[in-house]
Amino acid sequence: MRRLVALTCAMVLVDTIFYAALTPLVPYFTGELGLSKSLVGVLSGAFGVGVLLGSAPGGYLATRFGVRPTAVAGLGLMAVASLLFGFASGAWELVALRLAAGFGSALSWVSALTWLTAQTPDERRGQMLGTLGSAAVVGALLGPALGGVAATVSVSLTFALVCGVGLAVALWARFTPAPGSSPSGSKPLAAVFAAVFEPRLATGLLLIGFSPLLFGVLTVLAPLTLSGFGWGAAAIGGVFLVAALFEAAVHPLLGRWSDRVGYRLPVVAGLLASLAVLISLPLASAAPLAALLVVLAGGAFNAPLIPGAALLSHSAESAGIAGALAFGAANFACSDRRRRSCPRAFVAPAPQQSAGKSGSPCSSFSFRPCRQGCY
Numbered sequence: 244m245r246r247l248v249a250l251t252c253a254m255v256l257v258d259t260i261f262y263a264a265l266t267p268l269v270p271y272f273t274g275e276l277g278l279s280k281s282l283v284g285v286l287s288g289a290f291g292v293g294v295l296l297g298s299a300p301g302g303y304l305a306t307r308f309g310v311r312p313t314a315v316a317g318l319g320l321m322a323v324a325s326l327l328f329g330f331a332s333g334a335w336e337l338v339a340l341r342l343a344a345g346f347g348s349a350l351s352w353v354s355a356l357t358w359l360t361a362q363t364p365d366e367r368r369g370q371m372l373g374t375l376g377s378a379a380v381v382g383a384l385l386g387p388a389l390g391g392v393a394a395t396v397s398v399s400l401t402f403a404l405v406c407g408v409g410l411a412v413a414l415w416a417r418f419t420p421a422p423g424s425s426p427s428g429s430k431p432l433a434a435v436f437a438a439v440f441e442p443r444l445a446t447g448l449l450l451i452g453f454s455p456l457l458f459g460v461l462t463v464l465a466p467l468t469l470s471g472f473g474w475g476a477a478a479i480g481g482v483f484l485v486a487a488l489f490e491a492a493v494h495p496l497l498g499r500w501s502d503r504v505g506y507r508l509p510v511v512a513g514l515l516a517s518l519a520v521l522i523s524l525p526l527a528s529a530a531p532l533a534a535l536l537v538v539l540a541g542g543a544f545n546a547p548l549i550p551g552a553a554l555l556s557h558s559a560e561s562a563g564i565a566g567a568l569a570f571g572a573a574n575f576a577c578s579d580r581r582r583r584s585c586p587r588a589f590v591a592p593a594p595q596q597s598a599g600k601s602g603s604p605c606s607s608f609s610f611r612p613c614r615q616g617c618y
Contacts, residue, residue, distance in 0.1 A: 248371060249361055250419055251355040253412045254314060254480040257349045259379050261325055261405055262290055263386020264393065265341075271394050281336050281481050289338045293345020301353035308359040311421035317350025322409030328563035329393075329402025354394075358421055360556045366502055369553040370507055373498030380491040384484070443554060450510060450551025454569075457517055465537045472530035482534045484498060489539035497542075497549040506550035513546015520544075 265287060272278045274287065297317075305313040324344035333338050354374065363371045393401035469479050501509045520540045527533035 244362070247359060247419070249530060250376060250412075250415055251359045253376055254318065254351050254355045254416070255375055255378045256385075257409050257412055258321065258351055259320070259382030259406075260386045260389055261321065261409075262348070262385045264312045264390035264401075264405075265290075265386075267387050267390035267394055268398070270413065271398065276332060276334070276337075278334050278337075282338075286334070286338050287590075289341035290332060290345040290348070292345075293342040294349045296342075297346035297349030298353065301350040305354050305357050309421060310354040311416060311419070314349050314354035314358065314416045314421075317347040317352075317354060318409050318413035318416065320344070320347030321351065322406045322413065325402050325409060326406035329399040329406075336404040337602050343456070356552075368556060369498030369501040369549055370495050371498065372552045372556075373494035373496070375538035375546070376494040377491040380487050380494070386486055424427055447553075447555030448552045450506070450547040451555065453551075454544055454548040457521075457540075460521060460541050461537070461544065464521070465533070465540075468524055468527065468535075469530060472533065474530055482537050486538045489538050493545060494540035494549060498553065500555055501550035501602060506554045509550045510547050513543050516543035516546065 255273070268282055272283050273280065290349075301313060301317070304316070321344045324340045324347060328337060328340045328344070331340055356372070359371055359375060360368055389401060389405070463494075465482075466479050469482065474482075517540070520536050520543055524533060524536045527536060566581055
């Protein structure tokens with residue numbers, strides 16, 4: 244079991260590192276390659292579009308052919324796209340490669356989630372999903388560091404190394420025992436769509452999708468609040484770095500709690516804590532208090548996520564739906580969380596600029612869904 248956890252965490256780690264590595268390379272794309280800001284925005288969003296396009300096919304392929312070949316295909320596509328990305332110089336060539344990498348990412352994420360839950364006992368499923376979420380946060384923290392190395396040393400060499408790591412993980416997956424295709428994958432498509440509206444399964448999807456909404460509020464509210472106290476971009480980025488580490492530590496604990504008591508208590512407690520954070524943050528009377536609330540939000544806002552993923556997995560089994568199809572739907576539903584929020588891009592206005600001024604310089608700090616994650 245430990246070897247499978249290590250493999251699936253490695254799959255998620257490679258994925259989030261490659262995504263988050265783009266942030267420090269923005270000056271390289273605008274300066275060295277001459278890309279406009281709008282094209283850099285398209286380049287950044289292309290990965291998420293690829294995830295959206297690949298989520299449903301990923302669920303189908305993992306159900307029809309099994310998680311192992313789907314994982315190998317996804318990791319291989321992402322690795323090759325990473326290699327070519329390091330040598331590309333044309334704007335639309337870069338966009339196409341990021342799109343392809345996002346598509347491969349969707350295949351590997353759905354495979355990792357399905358593979359892990361299929362071989363995890365019911366009483367430990369939440370904890371394992373939480374561990375996978377922590378790996379996503381760690382990967383997203385390492386990504387900007389990798390991008391910084393690429394910008395300083397060599398973009399081509401750095402992404403060639405990323406390709407090598409991705410192919411190594413794909414080879415690891417290829418020789419790891421895995422469950423085969425799912426018999427529930429032969430169910431009519433209409434029956435699968437109808438089952439999505441089964442109350443418990445729909446609740447799981449809703450809980451997974453709720454987390455990005457909370458973090459979306461935080462990414463705007465927190466930087467503005469902290470900058471109002473005179474904190475600069477580096478200080479705000481440090482706060483969110485601590486919040487990310489706290490989030491990574493909390494994920495498995497939330498999963499273990501939901502395994503023991505069910506999903507209701509962790510979700511209700513998390514929502515109440517989230518509400519308290521959102522109300523208190525604008526009213527904070529001092530910067531240290533606001534920073535503490537941001538860190539606590541890293542745990543509270545994720546409270547619906549891990550129990551929701553475990554509930555989705557159990558409900559899919561009860562409804563006779565292949566887990567890969569359920570996670571494909573979840574991946575589609577929260578791809579914005581996984582790509583914009585995990586790693587999350589926290590933007591803080593530069594101290595000398597007004598927060599509301601259009602086009603003001605900003606610094607970006609990435610660490611989701613998250614996924615990213617989310618999943």
